Amino acid sequence: MNVKVTVVRDILEANERLAAENRALFDRHEVRVVNLMSAPGAGKTTLLEKTVAALSGELRIGVIEGDIQTSLDAERIERAGARAVQINTDGACHLDANMVAAAVSKLELPALDLLVIENVGNLVCPAEFKVGEHAKAMILSLAEGDDKPLKYPLMFKESRVLLINKMDLQPHVNSDPARIEQAARQINPAIEIFRVSCKTGEGLEGWYGWLRAL
Numbered sequence: 001m002n003v004k005v006t007v008v009r010d011i012l013e014a015n016e017r018l019a020a021e022n023r024a025l026f027d028r029h030e031v032r033v034v035n036l037m038s039a040p041g042a043g044k045t046t047l048l049e050k051t052v053a054a055l056s057g058e059l060r061i062g063v064i065e066g067d068i069q070t071s072l073d074a075e076r077i078e079r080a081g082a083r084a085v086q087i088n089t090d091g092a093c094h095l096d097a098n099m100v101a102a103a104v105s106k107l108e109l110p111a112l113d114l115l116v117i118e119n120v121g122n123l124v125c126p127a128e129f130k131v132g133e134h135a136k137a138m139i140l141s142l143a144e145g146d147d148k149p150l151k152y153p154l155m156f157k158e159s160r161v162l163l164i165n166k167m168d169l170q171p172h173v174n175s176d177p178a179r180i181e182q183a184a185r186q187i188n189p190a191i192e193i194f195r196v197s198c199k200t201g202e203g204l205e206g207w208y209g210w211l212r213a214l
């Protein structure tokens with residue numbers, strides 16, 4: 001095996017061990033954890049603002065925000081009414097288990113029922129690294145195009161749920177949500193799919209129900 005392949009394998013194995021430790025910590029405190037992934041601009045933070053507003057009466061929600069720079073998203077989540085910790089990756093295109101462990105130490109896990117980890121906006125790398133989550137979820141906005149599941153299959157394969165967001169844009173784009181669903185199910189037959197609009201609120205009850213049942 002060449003050196004590069006060995007190094008990549010070692011990095012992934014070390015990350016898996018740390019992710020398992022994170023997961024054990026979450027289980028000990030009975031916190032359910034979602035790793036939320038998408039390309040930039042698909043609507044992760046807007047979805048979380050809506051989710052916090054809708055569910056904070058029944059679930060105690062915390063959020064870890066992963067971005068390359070700025071604390072803009074953590075500020076939005078705190079304004080929506082949930083505890084948020086920002087991670088800046090300073091260039092890295094995904095979160096790893098080590099970054100999440102550091103952020104978790106700033107949260108009070110006994111005070112939470114649900115923790116959502118908003119990964120760095122990127123349709124590729126975040127799907128390769130476990131962070132200790134119970135489930136991966138992803139958003140694809142309709143405007144990104146219905147060819148994306150087949151072009152970027154790993155995230156669709158790894159995710160337990162897919163939200164097709166920005167359904168309100170359907171009259172203005174050529175992208176067909178039925179084609180997105182068909183391609184996503186071709187890659188991952190078990191994936192649950194909800195068509196939503198975080199702008200109008202359409203379809204979000206399905207997502208809320210999925211979170212309640214997690």
Ligand code: MG
Nearest residue numbers: 044045073118
């Ligand atoms: Mg965001």
